[in-house]
Amino acid sequence: MSDMNSTLHDHLKRLDGQLSERFADYDAKLRNIDADLLDVQQKGASIKPQARNGSNLPQVLSKSQALADFKSGASRGTGPIDLGLSIKALTSLQGSTSSPQEGIDVQSQREIGLYGHAMRPLTLLEALPVRAIGSNALSFTRMTDFSNAADTQEGEATSKAEQSITPELVTAPIETIAVWHDASRQVLDDEPGLAQTLSMLLQHGVQAKAESQIIAGAGGNNFTISGFTNEGTTFVPTVAPKADRIGESAATMQASGYQPDLVILHPNDWFAIRSERAVSGNEQYVGPGWASAAEPTVYGMPVVVSPAVTAGTAIVVDRRLVAVLDRMDARVEMSTESGNNFKANIATILAEMRVGLAVFDPKAVNVIDLSTSI
Template sequence: MNMMTRGREFGRKEEGGQEPRDEKTIQQELKDTLDKVKGFAENFEKKAKEGEDVSREAKNNADEALTKLTELRGEMTELAQKLDQRGGGDDEMEHKSLGQKVGASDEFKSYLDSGCTGTMRLEVKAVTSDPASAGPLIQPARQPGIVELPRQRPRIRDLLTPGRTTSNSVEYAKQVTRTNNADVVAEGAQKPESDYAWEVDSAPVRTIAHWVPASRQAMDDIPQLESLIDGELRYGLDDAEDAELLLGDGTGQHLEGLYTVASAYADPIGYADPTRIDQLRLAVLQVELADYAPDGMVLHPSAWTSIELTKTTDGAYVFANPLGIAGPVLWGRPVVPTKRIGSGNFMVGAFRMAGQIFDRMETEVRISDQDRDNFIKNMLTVRAEKRLALAIRRPAALVKGALVDLPAAA
């Protein structure tokens, strides 16, 4: 014989024909029992302090209340489990069964009002994925994460010497004249005089900033949205900074960019019919003849690809190794690919000697509801900004030019 005790089934009568109690009734009884147990505890504590003994009857009453409390807690747990199994959420109940729909239909109500005479005709539509049919029951499978747009990592900053400032501009002394007349001198003869001259130049601190609006609900409900917006805003600043460091024209609030002040490329040795690879080596020579040591190149990604794909007559790659994992390097100098420079241009230089970045304020992201009518609309303004100056001390250390055309395909 199966001696397992069977619990009460939610929605059916209990043993003895009694209706099961609802959640509100059980909660009220649980509260009353808790108050009773609390009263017993306070009474026992008071008598213990006064040195009085607790009567056996009081102890029995307390034991009964504690037993009742345990039963009520078990009943609440059972009720919660049954509600959960039935999916007792409001959203679930919105999807009515066929019987519920028949009972709630106007046709059925009219049939009852007429004394159930004659025959009732109720049209039951075909069950399809149409929104008016079973469509609401079909829930799309939501994949975690957000698919972001591609990013290109700005790296012009990496070529320059880093620095910091606490002012709104950076002044520096720039050498403008060097006439070196050092020579051997006979005993008693006058020594030759050299000529050096400097002038003071300044680099103003500029601000790069942008912002986006976002609703407070979206920021609260999507955990990764705040970090995503933060990352997007930071990337946007870096991308704009990349453009300013390279191409800024120095007017208005723009920085003076490296490409803007670089010297024009001029073949120093008159090399005949140079390729793009030859041309970049000649630009390195031009910088070296200006007494600087080139430490990098800037090319468009497509221009760099055309160089990597250069092959010998038997099909072997000249510079690239398809199996290699080393970064882009040409003539011993690292290559920085960036679309900002344009597909037909290049720049070679001693970047760390030529320029220095002075950060006044590193990237800062702030969120505020104190913007226009944000407070009453439950909106937030997310702002990102940075402040920096670019001091280009030695423009002659930079050479820019246009790449020669690629040979026509055979």
């Protein structure tokens, strides 16, 4: 029993020593806090609020007419008294009016990403039929200047009408469209969302170029797209209004057996058509006007608006007889294995697309001049 008491006594003694040390530490900290508070109070007491004109507070009050009227009994209250106080406060460096500027350099909120380029919707690539191919070109045979020669037989034993067919071998090449950009691995790791933003920007770039080539590619070789304006048939309108020129082209195509179902316009031409007004009456809008929420159409044909079309030109298409050739969809790759990239810790971001256009019948695409005088 005596051993147990001795052990308990030693334990209590050790605990008492620990508590004494802890309380001594707390006491020292409280003394420091008291000293700091006293210093703040003394500095605060030494600050004398100054009015904007340099006067101190007693001077401002002694000159107050409202306070004088209250003291003399002329009024029951002083009302508001403008003390004109100007107490110096800590401000941001960006809001400082002194020279040199003084204050806290407040850090602005940072928005991630890269800005300065509008990535417009590429609706033409979605509107056209797509055909996947497994080579660098598509060859097909189409007829030139075909005209139906079927006719009535002029009695028995007489010669029947003969059909003339002039075949032509056409090759639609696949065009490779690509773009790349270098960036250090450090900045890609340290800047949130930078890699994704660069990938989106470069991918959109090759798709926009592909749309431009599908519309107006010059062709002429085995690696460049021959676009609609190069492959299509020029239509000469006989009416003046732009919408009616498109409608006349569609009617002419329908008379020849085609089914036009798409119109491609420059944004300025679409605006001119949509905002056209009558020249008489109350000058109301000819079409739906700016307030209409309906999908853009001209004579029932859906409209794709693209700045890749030359202003003043409209393209009417029978989509049954054209196809976008998909050899490789737009993709983005990142690599450090190019040149000295690995040693320099540089990553190359590459966007690439392989695409072509097949116009199986030039008469299925009408190119119209909307600006020529009638």
